[in-house]
Amino acid sequence: MAEDIKGKLERYRTAPFDSRFPNTNQTKNCWQNYLDYHRCQKSLESKGVDVAPCDWYKRVYKTLCPISWVEKWDGQRDDGTFPGKI
Amino acid sequence: MLGTVSKQLRSHPALIPLFVFIGGGCVMCAAYLARLGICSPEVSWNRNGNPEPWNKLAPTYQYKFYAVNLDYSKLKKEGPDY
Numbered sequence: 001m002a003e004d005i006k007g008k009l010e011r012y013r014t015a016p017f018d019s020r021f022p023n024t025n026q027t028k029n030c031w032q033n034y035l036d037y038h039r040c041q042k043s044l045e046s047k048g049v050d051v052a053p054c055d056w057y058k059r060v061y062k063t064l065c066p067i068s069w070v071e072k073w074d075g076q077r078d079d080g081t082f083p084g085k086i
Numbered sequence: 087m088l089g090t091v092s093k094q095l096r097s098h099p100a101l102i103p104l105f106v107f108i109g110g111g112c113v114m115c116a117a118y119l120a121r122l123g124i125c126s127p128e129v130s131w132n133r134n135g136n137p138e139p140w141n142k143l144a145p146t147y148q149y150k151f152y153a154v155n156l157d158y159s160k161l162k163k164e165g166p167d168y
Contacts (some may be wrong), residue, residue: 008164017161018146018159018164019143019145019146019147019148020127020140020141021151022149028140033165039168040168042143043168044168054168056166057165085155
């Protein structure tokens with residue numbers, strides 16, 4: 001599983017098609033991957049497992065999300081005002 | 087009110103198809119709205135029990151009505167499980 005993800009990360013070109021978000025508006029796709037990355041980190045850290053597989057979600061959200069959004073959300077997470085559930 | 091309507095209908099039976107078609111249209115509208123509320127993967131009625139319903143879909147779920155040149159059966163889950 002981790003080897004597949006490492007292979008996928010090495011061959012990464014862009015965010016793949018996600019059937020949950022088939023339309024032009026990819027806002028939710030960006031949001032979901034941002035949430036998934038931080039949830040994955042939290043979950044794997046609490047299990048004591050290597051967090052490297054979570055980088056898939058990080059690559060996808062970095063592809064999709066505007067930088068200003070990511071910075072805003074990072075700031076909100078630091079302040080404790082982040083609206084999503086992580 | 088129903089009594090008045092049925093009395094008038096009996097003297098003008100040609101109005102019955104009007105009721106049938108208008109009634110049918112209302113039923114179809116209500117059914118479509120109900121389907122959107124119940125089956126749409128973007129709708130969550132229970133914030134605590136079902137917070138993100140789009141995450142419960144299979145990766146091969148076809149949201150759009152007509153897929154032009156995308157083979158949905160070949161899609162897989164991309165990210166790792168956690």
